[in-house]
Amino acid sequence: MKAWRIFFxxxxxxxxxxxTRVLGEAALLMNIPVVVSEVHGMAQRGGVVESAVVMGAAQxxxxxxxxxxxxxxxxxxxxxxxxxxxxxxxxxISNNSPISPFAVASGREQYPDVGEMMRTxxxxxxxxxxxxxxxxxxxxxxxxxxxxxxxxALMRHAEMPFGREVVETVLNTKTKKAFLKMNLKAFDLxxxxx
Amino acid sequence: MHELLTAQPGSRQLLLGNExxxxxxxxxxxxxxxTYPGTPSSEIGDNFYRISQETDLYFEYSVNEKVALETAxxxxxxxxxxxxxxxxxxxxxxxxxxxxxxxxxxxxxxxVVSADDPSMHxxxxxxxxxxxxxxxxxxxxxxxNSQEALEMTRAAFExxxxxxxxVLLRTTTRINHSRTPVEVGLLQPPRRSGAFKKxxxxxxxxxxxxxxxxxxxxxxxxxxxxxxxASPFNRVEGKGGWGVVTSGVSYNYVADAVRELDMTDxxxxxxxxxxxxxxxxxxxxxxxxxxxxxVVEELEPxxxxxxxxxxxxxxxxxxxxxxxxxxxxxxxxxDPVQVKSAMARFFQLKYQPGQVEMESALPQRPPNLxxxxxxxxSYYAVNKALGDAAAIxxxxxxxYTLGILPPLEAADFLLCMGSSVSSAGGFAKAQxxxxxxxxxxxxxxxxxxxxxxxxxxxxxxxILVILDNGTTAMTGQQPHPGIELTPEGRQTPxxxxxxxxxxxxxxxVETVNPLQVDKTVAVLKEMLEDKQxxxxxxxxxxxxxxxxxxxxxxxxxxxxxxxxxxxxxCRRCLDELGCPAFTYCxxxxxxxxxxxxxxxxxxxxxxxxxCHAIKPKKKTx
Numbered sequence: 001m002k003a004w005r006i007f008f009x010x011x012x013x014x015x016x017x018x019x020t021r022v023l024g025e026a027a028l029l030m031n032i033p034v035v036v037s038e039v040h041g042m043a044q045r046g047g048v049v050e051s052a053v054v055m056g057a058a059q060x061x062x063x064x065x066x067x068x069x070x071x072x073x074x075x076x077x078x079x080x081x082x083x084x085x086x087x088x089x090x091x092x093i094s095n096n097s098p099i100s101p102f103a104v105a106s107g108r109e110q111y112p113d114v115g116e117m118m119r120t121x122x123x124x125x126x127x128x129x130x131x132x133x134x135x136x137x138x139x140x141x142x143x144x145x146x147x148x149x150x151x152x153a154l155m156r157h158a159e160m161p162f163g164r165e166v167v168e169t170v171l172n173t174k175t176k177k178a179f180l181k182m183n184l185k186a187f188d189l190x191x192x193x194x
Numbered sequence: 195m196h197e198l199l200t201a202q203p204g205s206r207q208l209l210l211g212n213e214x215x216x217x218x219x220x221x222x223x224x225x226x227x228x229t230y231p232g233t234p235s236s237e238i239g240d241n242f243y244r245i246s247q248e249t250d251l252y253f254e255y256s257v258n259e260k261v262a263l264e265t266a267x268x269x270x271x272x273x274x275x276x277x278x279x280x281x282x283x284x285x286x287x288x289x290x291x292x293x294x295x296x297x298x299x300x301x302x303x304x305x306v307v308s309a310d311d312p313s314m315h316x317x318x319x320x321x322x323x324x325x326x327x328x329x330x331x332x333x334x335x336x337x338x339n340s341q342e343a344l345e346m347t348r349a350a351f352e353x354x355x356x357x358x359x360x361v362l363l364r365t366t367t368r369i370n371h372s373r374t375p376v377e378v379g380l381l382q383p384p385r386r387s388g389a390f391k392k393x394x395x396x397x398x399x400x401x402x403x404x405x406x407x408x409x410x411x412x413x414x415x416x417x418x419x420x421x422x423x424a425s426p427f428n429r430v431e432g433k434g435g436w437g438v439v440t441s442g443v444s445y446n447y448v449a450d451a452v453r454e455l456d457m458t459d460x461x462x463x464x465x466x467x468x469x470x471x472x473x474x475x476x477x478x479x480x481x482x483x484x485x486x487x488x489v490v491e492e493l494e495p496x497x498x499x500x501x502x503x504x505x506x507x508x509x510x511x512x513x514x515x516x517x518x519x520x521x522x523x524x525x526x527x528x529d530p531v532q533v534k535s536a537m538a539r540f541f542q543l544k545y546q547p548g549q550v551e552m553e554s555a556l557p558q559r560p561p562n563l564x565x566x567x568x569x570x571x572s573y574y575a576v577n578k579a580l581g582d583a584a585a586i587x588x589x590x591x592x593x594y595t596l597g598i599l600p601p602l603e604a605a606d607f608l609l610c611m612g613s614s615v616s617s618a619g620g621f622a623k624a625q626x627x628x629x630x631x632x633x634x635x636x637x638x639x640x641x642x643x644x645x646x647x648x649x650x651x652x653x654x655x656x657i658l659v660i661l662d663n664g665t666t667a668m669t670g671q672q673p674h675p676g677i678e679l680t681p682e683g684r685q686t687p688x689x690x691x692x693x694x695x696x697x698x699x700x701x702x703v704e705t706v707n708p709l710q711v712d713k714t715v716a717v718l719k720e721m722l723e724d725k726q727x728x729x730x731x732x733x734x735x736x737x738x739x740x741x742x743x744x745x746x747x748x749x750x751x752x753x754x755x756x757x758x759x760x761x762x763x764c765r766r767c768l769d770e771l772g773c774p775a776f777t778y779c780x781x782x783x784x785x786x787x788x789x790x791x792x793x794x795x796x797x798x799x800x801x802x803x804x805c806h807a808i809k810p811k812k813k814t815x
Contacts, residue, residue: 011559021208021373028208028375035339035446036208036373039315040233046774047561057453059339059446061372064531066548081556087548100777101559106601106768107778107786109557143793 001032003058004161005067006154008051009082010074011099015147018175019072020051022151025170027055030162037061046102048078055161070158071125072150074133075099080117083124090125093153094118095146097134129157136189145179145186152190164191196245201378209376211369212237214340215307218347219277220245222303223382226269227253228262230640231669232281233316234370235309239279240670250384255672258611258640259284263291263306270304270360271397272388275351279307282323283610287641289326294399295360296330297407299414302388303351304360306332311367312492312527318591318610320525322493327362327470331411333418334362334470335427338445340374346427346467348379353421357414362470366492368443368527415471423475427467430480434460436541437484439477439497441466444490447533455534455543472500481510488540489516492528515540560599565775566796568737569594569661571708573602574771574800575735576630576659578711579718585628586621590614590642592634593668593739594661601772604632612641619645619654619730628722629656635691636666636674643694649730650699657721658732662691663739671742679738679746695732702731709737711803740796753810754795757788760807767801767808776801 006023010016020036027034035054052063065084071092073079079094086092096114103109122128133149140149148171155164164187171183198217201207209217215238219227227246229239239255246253252269256262259280266278280288285308292306308326311317327334335350337343343365350361395403422428432452438461440448445465452461464480466473481487481504489498498516505514517524521536531547538545563570573594576587589595589605590613598605607617618631633642638660646658664679666672673680675689695703702721706714714735721731743749757767763786767776775794780786790801792813802808 012561024208024373028206034208034373034375037368038210038371038373040236040371046559046564048559058450058530060450060530061368061374061443061446062527062529064529064547066550067531077556077559084550087550101557102562102772102774103557105774105777106772107765111557 001056004053004055004069005058005063006053006070006072007063007068007082007085008053008072009078010049011078012046012049014049014074015144016049016051016074019147019151020053022167022170022174023053025174026162026166029166029170032056032161033059035059035061048081050082070154072154074146074150076114076117077101077112079121080112083121086125088124088126091127091129091158092121092125093129093150093157094121095133095150096130097132129153131190131193133190136193137186140186140189141182145182148183148186149190149193152187153193156191196241196248198241199245199248199381203378203380206375206377208373209340210237210371210373211337211340211343211365212371213241214343214376215347215363216241216245217376217378218344219305219351220381221344221379222348222351223275223384224277224351225251225274225302225384225388226266226276227251227278228256228266229279230256230259230262230284231666231672232284232309233669234311234367235279235281235284235307236669236672237370238307240672250386255674257675259288260291263288263295266304267291267295267300269388270300270302271298272302272390274302274385274388276302277305277307280309281317282308282310282321283317283319285323285326287611292326293330296332297399297404297411298397299358300354300360301358303354305347305350305354305363306360307363307365309365309367309370313367315367318608320493322496323364324469324496325494327364331415332360332362332470333357333422333468334364335467336364336442336469337369337467338442338465339369340372340376342427342467343369344376344378349427357418359414366443366527419471419474422468422471422473425468425473428473428476429465431463431465432458432461434462435485436461437464437480437487438462438490438537439464439466439480439487439501440490441469441497442492444492444528444533447528447530448490448537450530451534451537455538455545457541457543461541466497469497472504474504477501477504478508481505481512484512486513487515488521488537489514490522490533490536491516494524561596562599562774563593563596564741564796565773565794566740566798567593568663568708568735568739568798569597570602570771570773571711571737571798571800572659572661572714572735573597573604575708575711575714575718576604577602577770578715579722580630583628585630588614588617588621588629588631590633590637592637594632594634597632601769611637612645615642615645615658616648618656618658619649619652622654622656631656631658633658633660635660635662635664635676638691639674639676639689643698646695646698646700646730653728654730655728656730657718658730660691660732660734662734662736663742665739665742667739667742671739671745679743681746691734695734700730700732702727703734705734705736707737708735709798709800711800740798751797751813753797754792754813755790755797755799755802755808756811757790758807758809761788762807763788767805771801771804773801
């Protein structure tokens with residue numbers, strides 16, 4: 001069995017931890033060795049939140065620079081910041097809807113051009129899938145489901161050791177019932193997105 | 195029911211290291227648990243808290259780690275299986291108790307969890323707490339994943355009880371906060387009540403008792419050395435003439451490197467799980483069977499030094515390396531490529547890590563105080579009250595340490611929990627500028643009170659601002675002795691902060707709501723200008739953490755604020771307040787304007803009070 005190293009990045013509050021947890025549970029369900037590593041505590045106060053899912057023939061909870069097979073980025077500036085995790089063979093799935101860091105929101109710094117950032121990413125990796133996950137999440141019912149849109153896109157574009165139905169089973173059994181319908185819709189919209 | 199109680203024996207669960215520790219303790223029949231929250235250990239206590247509401251387990255959030263350990267010690271000497279968990283720097287606070295508890299020992303198993311934080315994800319330093327095991331003379335276990343965290347916790351209780359000594363379970367952030375599959379075992383019910391037998395000549399550490407216990411402790415450690423050599427947690431994997439010794443999370447990096455560098459037939463790995471007392475026998479055997487050894491461990495050369503001593507004592511001259519510029523550093527946590535590179539270099543294998551694209555000049559995204567955070571309002575008021583006057587701001591540990599960032603810049607000195615108050619006194623005596631210190635409510639209870647009494651006693655002249663947001667916010671909204679808001683409603687605090695401050699002998703105390711800006715600024719000015727009454731003055735700046743309040747009360751927000759066209763772009767909101775709900779934008783004609791994100795705005799109204807152009811509006815769902 002090969003190794004899947006999936007690096008997640010986003011901004012505090014975007015739900016990256018639930019996304020990594022869902023993939024971890026899916027791997028567990030399929031008896032695939034898995035490590036999910038999370039960040040808790042001070043780092044979550046609106047800062048960058050990084051986490052990782054490592055499956056198959058690897059057991060390190062951390063992904064080194066240059067070693068991510070897949071980068072799942074919930075925010076375009078963070079995609080570029082996490083490019084160091086990628087190599088020329090990486091697949092990058094990026095939300096292209098920005099969240100301004102405070103230095104930008106207060107007018108002291110400029111937010112880099114999203115198109116240019118995506119081109120830089122695209123030039124350095126094997127494949128970039130950029131999607132407006134925020135709009136799709138709104139369509140599903142709430143911006144809070146960006147994480148499910150992103151997982152949907154992952155299951156569509158990456159060669160994963162399990163199919164989308166396994167992820168849907170996990171969503172059915174492990175996520176809050178009140179959000180299930182929205183989560184499944186968001187997952188499907190991410191899966192269908194071109 | 196709590197998931198850790200319902201998980202069926204034999205089933206596989208994806209557990210955080212912290213959850214696995216809790217399940218392991220439940221499987222060992224734990225009856226008593228104490229903690230003071232601190233990342234990366236907090237989820238241990240939080241899970242015990244929820245479980246204690248459904249079972250006979252006794253759990254408490256103690257006011258600090260020393261109190262937690264002393265409380266736990268009494269339970270353990272009363273024959274109850276007990277756990278006391280904390281972050282690495284918490285063990286410094288508990289160290290006084292720990293050192294002598296090692297002499298006195300326990301009757302029911304006592305497991306002390308030290309959660310270290312290499313790379314300082316959420317800490318002020320990255321000390322290697324394995325030395326505490328050696329300093330105190332306590333057996334220590336170090337898990338490498340969640341399965342081991344569960345198994346070692348269970349084993350730690352057995353070991354503790356067999357040798358009547360506390361056991362240190364030492365983890366690191368990547369163990370506490372990683373999820374790996376765990377096969378869970380059978381739960382054992384807690385014992386409802388313990389029993390204490392008087393035995394003062396073993397339990398009261400006057401010098402003549404201490405002298406005898408010291409020798410007995412050394413004898414225990416000796417016996418535990420053989421236990422370590424026989425421990426299934428210390429095992430050798432693979433075959434070949436090269437040797438690697440490793441423990442904790444580093445084992446995973448080594449295992450990946452062995453596979454990826456194709457070394458399986460050439461290297462023997464000694465994976466150590468019981469790392470104190472040192473497993474001399476198994477280590478000596480290992481050293482005799484290999485030509486050279488690389489020690490892969492994060493932070494200090496704890497195992498490396500012991501292996502070198504062992505080799506010297508036994509006349510072995512093989513090369514033993516670990517820390518060093520060309521191999522592995524003594525700082526920060528490891529990553530897989532770092533370990534792979536060090537192993538390739540040491541064993542002279544070809545390995546070239548991939549080229550990595552580095553983007554440098556990107557806008558940074560540091561964590562920030564939330565929109566509506568009352569701490570921002572407090573800092574704003576202090577900055578306003580002081581105006582252009584210079585002042586020193588000793589600060590403390592909590593969300594409010596984020597006040598270090600612009601535009602608030604209200605943090606000048608920080609060592610550890612409680613250092614704000616005591617260092618403020620030192621600054622006040624050592625130099626001339628006014629001193630305004632900040633401490634949170636939970637931190638005040640943890641270790642601010644002693645410093646305050648000292649300040650009164652020694653006539654230190656400064657203002658202490660107690661930032662009372664009604665919870666231990668940063669670590670996940672745990673309760674403390676002064677809480678008022680609970681899921682059951684508003685209660686009278688068991689310990690009232692203002693009464694404590696007065697009880698410490700402070701005459702000038704005032705409580706304000708920092709969300710009332712003018713009032714807060716006025717009180718602060720009065721305190722700053724009051725030269726008649728030297729000594730410490732205390733301002734209790736009291737307003738609940740909005741995230742906590744919303745979670746506990748379910749209170750719905752009614753208003754948000756907006757910037758009207760009266761805005762003259764003075765930028766004071768951005769340059770003095772720095773609320774993350776504000777955005778500076780430019781329209782298509784490059785005309786600048788400021789707006790408030792309605793989704794982020796918490797309706798605190800502080801901005802409205804500093805700017806006439808900001809007006810309330812009804813929040814739409």
